[in-house]
Amino acid sequence: MKIDQNIVAVVTGAASGLGAAVAVELHRRGARIGILDKNEAEGRVLANDLGGLFVDADVSDPHSVANALLSVRSELGQERVCVNCAGIAVAHTTLHKGAPHDPALFEKVVRINLIGTFNVASQSAAGMAKTEPLGPDGERGIIVNTASIAAFEGQIGHAAYSASKSGVVGMTLPMARDLARDGIRVVAVAPGMFSTPMAVDLPDHLKQSVIDNIPFPARLGDPTEFASLVAHCVENTMLNGETIRLDGGCRMPPK
Numbered sequence: 461m462k463i464d465q466n467i468v469a470v471v472t473g474a475a476s477g478l479g480a481a482v483a484v485e486l487h488r489r490g491a492r493i494g495i496l497d498k499n500e501a502e503g504r505v506l507a508n509d510l511g512g513l514f515v516d517a518d519v520s521d522p523h524s525v526a527n528a529l530l531s532v533r534s535e536l537g538q539e540r541v542c543v544n545c546a547g548i549a550v551a552h553t554t555l556h557k558g559a560p561h562d563p564a565l566f567e568k569v570v571r572i573n574l575i576g577t578f579n580v581a582s583q584s585a586a587g588m589a590k591t592e593p594l595g596p597d598g599e600r601g602i603i604v605n606t607a608s609i610a611a612f613e614g615q616i617g618h619a620a621y622s623a624s625k626s627g628v629v630g631m632t633l634p635m636a637r638d639l640a641r642d643g644i645r646v647v648a649v650a651p652g653m654f655s656t657p658m659a660v661d662l663p664d665h666l667k668q669s670v671i672d673n674i675p676f677p678a679r680l681g682d683p684t685e686f687a688s689l690v691a692h693c694v695e696n697t698m699l700n701g702e703t704i705r706l707d708g709g710c711r712m713p714p715k
């Protein structure tokens with residue numbers, strides 16, 4: 461799908477980090493941006509900078525998502541692009557001093573990262589499916605979800621996080637198949653460790669151990685590199701039903 465001023469893009473989690481970089485990049489290419497995030501202070505600043513719309517939304521709550529998408533559609537128009545970046549990371553081992561992982565925390569991570577992604581993607585698809593098809597392929601929309609390489613090689617303490625991200629990987633192909641008849645593609649990106657508030661606050665030894673396992677380039681990813689891949693996913697219509705690793709060849713060590 462060609463990104464231009466006729467395209468509305470919804471980006472969740474765009475008050476910070478990878479989502480913010482995606483919002484900036486899609487705006488740079490001409491799109492009108494709707495930001496859905498819980499962080500109102502940062503989200504509003506970026507939305508104002510981009511001449512877009514900020515909506516305070518909790519992706520884990522389907523009603524909040526429905527209201528937020530309604531606001532975006534009435535202010536900017538129906539989105540053709542939906543990028544899911546909202547997420548949280550926690551590190552808790554399955555047993556801690558003999559006690560099991562707090563089930564409420566496990567559920568919270570899955571609810572935000574996996575169910576939140578599903579809520580936004582499915583509700584966005586419902587709106588996209590009603591639009592006129594675009595271009596020679598009759599494309600109506602594209603959904604890009606953010607997984608993580610922890611979906612494949614979770615580290616110690618990643619049980620909840622990896623489970624949530626594996627779910628994002630797992631639903632990519634069936635969702636792409638479900639939505640094919642509507643001309644809507646679904647792609648996931650699985651980043652390695654990127655320089656965002658989520659990662660930079662980790663202890664140095666943990667970051668270094670990941671960097672030591674990146675063949676090349678041995679550094680954290682820059683959010684603009686993630687954003688550029690997301691923009692490519694939007695523009696390259698043959699990409700569908702796939703999870704793309706973006707990690708410099710990193711295979712995560714156990715800890």
Ligand SMILES: NC(=O)c1ccc[n+]([C@@H]2O[C@H](COP(=O)([O-])OP(=O)(O)OC[C@H]3O[C@@H](n4cnc5c(N)ncnc54)[C@H](O)[C@@H]3O)[C@@H](O)[C@H]2O)c1
Nearest residue numbers: 473475476477478498518519546547608653654656658659
């Ligand atoms: N940074 C990394 O190294 C890395 C690596 C792999 C995957 N990821 C994934 O990329 C995504 C973006 O992460 P980031 O590094 O930019 O983190 P970040 O903490 O900088 O940004 C996450 C954003 O999501 C928002 N958010 C959290 N819960 C929300 C909710 N319930 N509803 C709406 N918004 C919510 C936060 O307010 C924040 O603005 C996450 O899904 C994360 O798991 C990040």
